[in-house]
Amino acid sequence: MANGNSKILTVEQEKKLRQPIEDYVGKIQKQIDSLRVDGTDKVISFQNIIDSIKRDRALTKDEKEKEIAKYRSELEKAKSIEAKNKDEVTKLIADAESYLKTHFDRDYYQLVKQSCDQEKAQAKARYSKKTEELKSEHQKIVSKLSDHQEVKDENYVYKNRLFDAKMQLEKELQQIKDRRHAAYTYKYHLIDMLRMSKFTFMESREQKWENYKYTFNRRTFLLRNGLYIAIVLIFIVLCIITPIIKNTPLLTYNNVLNILQQASPRMFLALGVAGLILLTGTDLSIGRMIGMGMTTATIVMHQGINTGSVFGHVFDFTGIPIVGRVILALVMCVLLCTCFTAIAGFFTAKFKMHPFISTMANMLVIFGLVTYATKGVSFGAIELSIPGMIIPKVNGFPTIILWALAAIIVIWFIWNKTTFGKNLYAVGGNPEAAAVSGISVFRVTVGAFILAGILYGFGSWLECARMVGSGSAAYGQGWEMDAIAACVVGGVSFTGGIGKISGVVVGVMIFTALTYSLTILGIDTNLQFVFEGIIILAAVTLDCLKYVQKK
Numbered sequence: 001m002a003n004g005n006s007k008i009l010t011v012e013q014e015k016k017l018r019q020p021i022e023d024y025v026g027k028i029q030k031q032i033d034s035l036r037v038d039g040t041d042k043v044i045s046f047q048n049i050i051d052s053i054k055r056d057r058a059l060t061k062d063e064k065e066k067e068i069a070k071y072r073s074e075l076e077k078a079k080s081i082e083a084k085n086k087d088e089v090t091k092l093i094a095d096a097e098s099y100l101k102t103h104f105d106r107d108y109y110q111l112v113k114q115s116c117d118q119e120k121a122q123a124k125a126r127y128s129k130k131t132e133e134l135k136s137e138h139q140k141i142v143s144k145l146s147d148h149q150e151v152k153d154e155n156y157v158y159k160n161r162l163f164d165a166k167m168q169l170e171k172e173l174q175q176i177k178d179r180r181h182a183a184y185t186y187k188y189h190l191i192d193m194l195r196m197s198k199f200t201f202m203e204s205r206e207q208k209w210e211n212y213k214y215t216f217n218r219r220t221f222l223l224r225n226g227l228y229i230a231i232v233l234i235f236i237v238l239c240i241i242t243p244i245i246k247n248t249p250l251l252t253y254n255n256v257l258n259i260l261q262q263a264s265p266r267m268f269l270a271l272g273v274a275g276l277i278l279l280t281g282t283d284l285s286i287g288r289m290i291g292m293g294m295t296t297a298t299i300v301m302h303q304g305i306n307t308g309s310v311f312g313h314v315f316d317f318t319g320i321p322i323v324g325r326v327i328l329a330l331v332m333c334v335l336l337c338t339c340f341t342a343i344a345g346f347f348t349a350k351f352k353m354h355p356f357i358s359t360m361a362n363m364l365v366i367f368g369l370v371t372y373a374t375k376g377v378s379f380g381a382i383e384l385s386i387p388g389m390i391i392p393k394v395n396g397f398p399t400i401i402l403w404a405l406a407a408i409i410v411i412w413f414i415w416n417k418t419t420f421g422k423n424l425y426a427v428g429g430n431p432e433a434a435a436v437s438g439i440s441v442f443r444v445t446v447g448a449f450i451l452a453g454i455l456y457g458f459g460s461w462l463e464c465a466r467m468v469g470s471g472s473a474a475y476g477q478g479w480e481m482d483a484i485a486a487c488v489v490g491g492v493s494f495t496g497g498i499g500k501i502s503g504v505v506v507g508v509m510i511f512t513a514l515t516y517s518l519t520i521l522g523i524d525t526n527l528q529f530v531f532e533g534i535i536i537l538a539a540v541t542l543d544c545l546k547y548v549q550k551k
Helices: 011-036 040-055 061-144 148-195 201-215 218-246 253-278 286-300 322-350 355-374 386-390 400-417 419-429 431-436 441-466 479-489 501-520 525-550
Strands: none
Touching: 011 061, 011 148, 040 061, 061 148, 148 201, 218 501, 218 525, 253 286, 253 400, 253 419, 253 441, 253 479, 253 501, 286 322, 286 355, 286 441, 286 479, 322 355, 322 386, 322 441, 386 441, 400 419, 400 441, 400 501, 419 431, 419 441, 431 441, 479 501, 479 525, 501 525
């Protein structure tokens, strides 16, 4: 109740404050609705009917055209009425918004907010008083007890009473929070009705920020971002100690470019395996595919006649123009990688084989074939002009980064804007439910493996250009762990159906930056594996905690 100098509003008082706003905007809304009846409302209705007819497979093409023509004439009439009333509607909306801008915050929301702040303070004061009373009562009771079991029972009762008091406080705080949030969003509810759900960019941002604050939970935030925060802090420490130990700054323009340059080919691998992890799978053959792709690309783009042989045959591609060799190398890399991933995908989808087994088999077959075919030798360098064609440096900027950026955009589009992407999430989340809803789990699984193979092929081709060749079967060993780890750290969950492209990008950048930083510091490579292992363990632990919390 509001009494004396209290700023706390009752429900009736709050309703009374809001009444003038409701009356003024409501009156305008009725005028707008009457102007929309024969115009906008019918336009929306007829457009929905036409869209429904277009999707109706029971109708023939002629029947569809006939039905659409009938409603299209009505649609045109409605549009003409809508256009006729547009200026009047716009004027009314402007009037209502002007009123809201002048009165909503000053005459309503700020008063509710002050009321909520005072309610919050009083709730906390009541809680403090209650805990003090419970503590005092508990101490009096304990002082009269001598039996150990009775003391133990009293302590248990005391803890329960404290817990009940805390739950009551949280309940009251949530009710206050709900009240303030409802008052804030009421303005956007009115605007939503006036403009038919059309908000400006800033209004959308304001609503998102308000919803974020309203739903914010510290525990959930730490579960989602605790690892990132810890890694950022570690990186800050490395930035501080590197100049002290090595007399050279870590966070320089050139170092940032080097990190991005090293991360670019690995981005393709992480994006590829992310789709498989989304399906609760993995890929252990990534490193070997990189070795196969590097070897293939080096053979095709080799500087002069190849020094090594493949199954006893020495290849000579010098008769093909440089551009043709570059394209051929890319095609061969993509073709070989896609072929092997498709095989693994087929066995995974057809026989319900775990990807761990199918991709491990791939790993062994690829390494065995490439090593046997090439006798394990390195094929040397590629034509020196090729890196300048594929990944030239423009004013010192390595354009290999743009390749990675293009891959990120394409895969983001596939995941978020295509039917295949939606099916990928559906199958990863619950394959049985996806199958019942008509989604082909087989096609989605094989498709994810094929997409991964294409990305591996591109990644190995770019890495060949970045390293100017030197392809061998052993190249890329351990890269599968880096790619999988980057996805896990980036929030792509092994429980399936959970993950974002932004998370994969962050994961790759974290591991590349950390490895680069530790290398500059002179940390032994073996110890770097220890750091990576700890980070992976922490990431998966947090992921499991999030999963348990949802369950």
